Amino acid sequence: MRTQVAIIGAGPSGLLLGQLLQRQGIDNIIVERKSGEYVLSRIRAGVLEQGMVDLLREAGVEERMDAEGLPHDGFSLAFDNRRVRVDLAELTGGKKVMVYGQTEVTRDLMAAREASGGQTIYEADNVQPHALDSDRPYLTFEKDGETVRLDCDYIAGCDGYHGVSRQSIPAERIKTYEKVYPFGWLGLLSDTPPVSDELIYARHERGFALCSMRSETRSRYYVQVPLDEKVENWSDARFWEELKRRLPEDIAAKLVTGPSLEKSIAPLRSFVVEPMQYGRLFLVGDAAHIVPPTGAKGLNLAASDVNTLYRLMVKVYQEGRTDLIPHYSQTCLKRIWKxxxxxxxMTSILHTFSDHADFDSRMQQAELDYVTSSEAGLTTLAENYVGLPYESLES
Structure with missing residues (x-):
């Protein structure tokens, strides 16, 4: 088998990259170790930055997002039993975010790939990249009991934190940066109307809470829990009771509860690997970086990596600009570190830390008081939340 760009991973980043390349006539094949049904079953993020929304439109997969997604002009910070709204559109010159689940983004991209005739190989075992530092890289994998070789010009590693792509880079050629937080988020999904028409991020002495949504009838809620907490310790009743304690009284009084569709605990950590490329291999999304979910940046950062690699490949194949290849990592990392x-x-000011002294708690309070009472503070918060501009390869 032969293609121009081999993509490892059929999550949203791999599918989005494949769709964008396909529309520019750049041949690509996606190889995924799981089934398509498994990929769709993963419950993930649901807040899309303005830049990602624009990129999905460029990829031609905006129809259902525009029909069913929920554009949000703002969100709220709740603390001291009160709520302060951050007006994103007013503070950023009209930019906003879109609430549209990652599962739905993935579903739309899968449908678009099938319609375009793009090839995705699911349930490929033992995927391995080879000859990455040569001009003839290739993948091998096992499918239906046979070993398959896929020759290519470049490899995009879109296979997540635990994938093979990053592990294929010699350890001495990369450096990792990591911070692990001493808590996680217990999340509950329910078919209940959201308590608010915009997201609410709440700081409380009992711990952080988040009121989010997937649609006008499906809600997603989170509460901060210790890192060693177990899901089975939390009945639905206990979750709803704890969530109400952490919200302002007027919000808690409006909360509609119901049976959970799913409950899970996500650990929080920050992780970055540098550089994000090795020879003809480019790392994309979670393969190269993880962020705490507090700022809604995980999926959106993957999209900005896709944007950079997509535009790089267009330069390579349509203009012969191979001189830009070494710029991929430094271009992505500028935005990633921000x-x-x-x-x-966001994580530092909204969560309760067991090792914090009284002084640290006062600093959190002062930070929230300042940011929410200053137009400059609110503007900084808003422009980061809607997403900073994508970096140019030639800047």
Missing amino acids: AERFSWW
Whole structure:
């Protein structure tokens, strides 16, 4: 088998990259170790930055998102039993975010790939990249009991934190940066109307809480829990009771509860690998970086990586600009570290830390008071939340 760009991973980043390349006539094949049904079963993020919304439109997969997604002009910070709204559109010159689940993004991209005739190989075992530092890289994998070789010009590693792509880079050629937080998020999905028509991020002495949504009839809620907590310790009743304690009284009084569709605990950590490329292999999304979910940046950062690699491949194949290849990592990392900073900051001011002294708690309070009472502070918060501009390969 032969293609121009081999993509490892059929999550949203791999599918989005494949769709964008396909529309520019750049041949690509996606190889995924799981089934398509498994990929769609993963419950993930649901807040899309303005830049990702624009990129999905460029990929031609906006129809259902525009029909069913929920554009949000703002969100709220809740603390001290009160709520302060952050007006995103007013503070950023009209930019906003879109609430549209990652599962739905993936479903739309799968449908578009099938319609375009693009090839995706699911349930491929033992995927391995080879000859990455040569001009003839290739993949091998096992499918239906046979070993398959896929020759290519470039490889995009879109296979997540636990995937083979990053592990294929010699350890001495990369450096990792990591911060692990001493808590996680217990999330509950329910077919209940959201308590608010915009997201609410709440700081409380009992811990952080988030009121989010997937649609006008499906809600997603989170509460901060210790890192060693177990899901089975949390009945639906206990979750709803704890969530109400952490919200302002007027919000808690409006909360509609119901049976959970899914409950899970996600650990929080920050992680970055540098550089994000090795020879003809480019790391994309979670393969290269993880952010705490507090700033809603994980999926959106993957989209910005896709944007950079897509435009790089267009330059390579349509203009012969191979001189830009070494720019991929540094271009992505400029934006990644800014998003890491924002996610770290949001996490730091909104969560309860068991080792915090009284002084640290007062600093959290002062930070929230300042940001929410200053137009400059609110503007900084808003422009980061809607997403900073994508970096140019030639800047």
